[in-house]
Amino acid sequence: MANAHELTLFSLVVDAQSFNKAAEVAGISTPALSKKISRLEKDLGVQLLYRTTRKLSLTEAGSSLYQHAKSIELQLNDALNSVSAYRGAISGSIKMTVPTISGELLLAQVVGQFCEKYPNVNVDMRLENDFIDLVDKRIDLAIRTGVLADSSLIAKPIIKSRWVVCCAPNYIEKFGEPSNLDDLSRHNCLAYTYQNKGAREWRFTHQGEEVSIAIKGNFSANTAQALRQNALSGYGIVYVPRCCVYEHLLTGELVAILPEYQPRELGVYAVYPYTRHQPEKIKLLIEYITNAYSELSDYF
CATH class of the missing domain: 3.40.190.10 (Periplasmic binding protein-like II)
Structure with a gap:
């Protein structure tokens, strides 16, 4: 019978659209990952993926399972995040995207100071002007300016x-x-x-x-x-x-x-995907950026 680990691997394959990329993320070999997905299909008695040399695509059953697998993944993350505040040390990775002007002028230094304060947190900051899909690109936090149209995201005001x-x-x-x-x-x-x-x-x-x-x-x-x-x-x-x-x-x-x-x-916002329990490291980074912007309010 399928287990949570197999569902996670299946989600990785779908998100990456590649067995090779998913295997790299999962830290296992591509043949091993392929065998696990084949075993999952055998256990469930349905085909989940159409495999060609160029691309992967979901079957109807695969699409249904993927939606449920992502829901389970979200619930698991919520459960883990709900107790993050009780842990003694703040650690983990944060992937964030910021406009080039903010990143080059102010945010790079501010986030660098945050990393110095929390040395067990690794921040990957991308400077780009495109309004990318945070969920699709697995972005934890974005700094955005202007009117925000995507209601599925949470937007916390930082400064005008x-x-x-x-x-x-x-x-x-x-x-x-x-x-x-x-x-x-x-x-x-x-x-x-x-x-x-x-x-x-x-x-x-x-x-x-x-x-x-x-x-x-x-x-x-x-x-x-x-x-x-x-x-x-x-x-x-x-x-x-x-x-x-x-x-x-x-x-x-x-x-x-x-x-x-x-x-x-125009409003400047910290934007992140919805979650019931915001990870402590994300909360602390948003607070740190907000305080830093407040101290630099003359710039704005």
């Missing part, structure tokens, strides 16, 4: 991220400083394309009302760092998260413009 419109002083010397949105439409505005909407329609609040302007420019990028560099070189005006250019605003290398227009604000 203010944006800023800015440019280099030498750009103003060459082309003048815009004083309103109509002026802005005549300038070279560099679009930040890492957002669902608003890359080429900059939105503000003015005298209590929401206003926007369709911008024009000859450069766009999906990273704020690229826009910042072009702004520092005097090529145009950018509208980016304040944390990206905070130090350059302090030094005067960049200057904020359009002070009468309130820029956008």
Whole structure:
């Protein structure tokens, strides 16, 4: 009769879509894993997988078993996590994904300090701007900015991220400083394309009302760092998260413009898959990041 270990191995194969990859994760040989899955099929009296040289696919019975196996795996994780707070030492691995701007400017150092404080915790931090599927990619924690549409995930607010419109002083010397949105439409505005909407329609609040302007420019990028560099070189005006250019605003290398227009604000969230009992290490990391962001609130 099938046991929990065999169901776990079956889930690994389905998730990895490969016996070789699943065997590597499980720490056993590929032939041994293949035999275990064949024995599982024999014990259950049904075929679970269609095997070809190129891919694996689930049979109807396999699909049903996979859903139940994942449910059992979740319940097991919940049971183990529920007692994690009673263990003396915090340990284990955390796989997290963060936007490139946050990772490079702030989070890498913050998470490094967390790892120093909890040396038995290993954090694998991925810097990427794509909103990847956390469950599918087995991600424990994500830091995300903006409106979150996936209701199956838990989102804990960390801080509000203010944006800023800015440019280099030498750009103003060459082309003048815009004083309103109509002026802005005549300038070279560099679009930040890492957002669902608003890359080429900059939105503000003015005298209590929401206003926007369709911008024009000859450069766009999906990273704020690229826009910042072009702004520092005097090529145009950018509208980016304040944390990206905070130090350059302090030094005067960049200057904020359009002070009468309130820029956008977006929430920064710690996002993780639903679980009844949040692992203590995840809870501690979220608290650590939240406290660190609070101390760096001027950046935002």
